Amino acid sequence: MNNENIIEVSGLSHSYDDLRAVDNISFRVKKGEIFSFLGPNGAGKSTAINVLITLLPLQKGEVFIAGHNLSSSPKYVRDSIGIVFQEITLDRDMTVRETLEFHGNLYSMGRDEIGSRIEELLGLVELSDKKDILTKNLSGGMKRRLEIARGLMTRPKVLFLDEPTIGLDPQTRRKTWDYLRMVNDEGTTIFLTTHYMDEADILSDWISIIDHGRIIASGTPEDLKNSLGEDIICLETADTELAKTAIINYDGIKSITESGEGLVIMTDRDGAQILPEIISGLNRDEITISSVNLKKPSMDDVFMHYTGKELRD
Ligand SMILES: Nc1ncnc2c1ncn2[C@@H]1O[C@H](COP(=O)(O)OP(=O)(O)OP(=O)(O)O)[C@@H](O)[C@H]1O
Ligand SMILES: [Mg+2]
Known part of the structure; x- marks a missing residue:
């Protein structure tokens, strides 16, 4: 594995019964990059990301994340990554702070570290004044920001986000991009999926366009546009x-x-x-x-x- 590449995927396929949702894709993500999978509904984006984050079994292909082989060391992979799912997955009856504490405890972080990391992250996503609010009382954009903060609790090397701005209004989407840029500036590699053209264009260092389970074009946003x-x-x-x-x-x-x-x-x-x-x-x-x-x-x-x-x- 090349040190520069924090994700290396070769020949990845995934089927649900007869349906080949991901069909022999290969790609690399460089350390420190924002990398996007851009594709329409049903293209296979969530399936691919769910295999990478160990939520779906690896059926075929080879995957290395942060130097760990996904098939032989899934636990090391899990410890290297943060995840923000396509659907909101917050516990409605926990407060903002409890949500992050719970996550820190789940990953056996120390008490002091949990406390300081919560302060740091709530500052980053501008939720410091919402600490004691129940998550069910947050707006859609705030919920997303809290999920991003939760994904970052363990200081992951790679943050995976599946459709980070789905369902958000244009202004909140833009704000979410700002947060993701800040996270990226702190050194976290970002892997995101999106079906928003503008989002992929504006945020990404590198885009792979995926359709019907296959990568049909890859490049920097500029290169892709210039290729036309x-x-x-x-x-x-x-x-x-x-x-x-x-x-x-x-x-x-x-x-x-x-x-x-x-x-x-x-x-x-x-x-x-x-x-x-x-x-x-x-x-x-x-x-x-x-x-x-x-x-x-x-x-x-x-x-x-x-x-x-x-x-x-
Ligand atoms: N659990 C499942 N069982 C059977 N088929 C599935 C399952 N999950 C996804 N599929 C199918 O696999 C294909 C790829 O779905 P996937 O969710 O990966 O697409 P996606 O690119 O994430 O789409 P979206 O933009 O709508 O989130 C689709 O045809 C979908 O219907
Ligand atoms: Mg999806």
């Missing part, structure tokens, strides 16, 4: 087929695909230069244009490009 080309021109016309034939051989066009709305044209030179040529060409051929839009590739476009479909949700 320079610009994207979205074009709606009276006749998609004719328009496509009319412009397909233009210089600087990398690819043309059809979407529900019309044509998606990827360019490999400045789209603002190509666009006037396209418009005058279509005018010449008397193909009516109903809308046109020029933009830089986004993570949505990356997903669309590699899967051929919009993120279903």
Whole structure:
């Protein structure tokens, strides 16, 4: 195992009866990184993460986390990680402080250490003034923050979070990203799953896009977006087929695909230069244009490009 890689996964598969939820995936996570699995509902994200955190048995493949072999040393793996589940898993009738104390005791932390770690973490997630509140009386965003604090109690090397911002309003999601960045800045490697394009884009050092149990693309957010080309021109016309034939051989066009709305044209030179040529060409051929839009590739476009479909949700 390379020291740089805190997670190494090769040939991981997991099936539920006949359903292959995770299909032969391999990837590495570098120490100190924020790594994301980005994929639609049912892609296999939770299944993969649940195998890594020892909640599901390892059926096939090899996994090393923080230098420990998952199949021979699951306990060492568990001791190296913190977990925040997709569903809220707080005991409704415990206070904020009791929640963290209970977790510390579960992991045999010393009394003093539990006390000081609680202070530190509640400060980090800004819940210091909620110490004696029952968790059932916290807002959704506060519950998430408490779960993040709980995941960090034991000072894990890697924090796993399954859909950390699901169900939160946009503002609270943004705030949660800030907390995760702070946690990461303290040296904790972060592995998260998400079906939010913006979340993966903004937070991650590295993204693997997963669909139907397979990794279909990987890279830094920048690399993934750049891999599509320079610009994207979205074009709606009276006749998609004719328009496509009319412009397909233009210089600087990398690819043309059809979407529900019309044509998606990827360019490999400045789209603002190509666009006037396209418009005058279509005018010449008397193909009516109903809308046109020029933009830089986004993570949505990356997903669309590699899967051929919009993120279903
Ligand atoms: N316990 C289970 N028994 C049978 N099938 C399951 C089980 N858990 C998940 N699946 C199936 O495995 C596939 C992958 O599910 P998984 O929960 O890993 O996806 P996901 O990417 O986490 O989706 P979401 O974004 O909805 O959380 C899906 O087809 C799902 O229906
Ligand atoms: Mg899931």
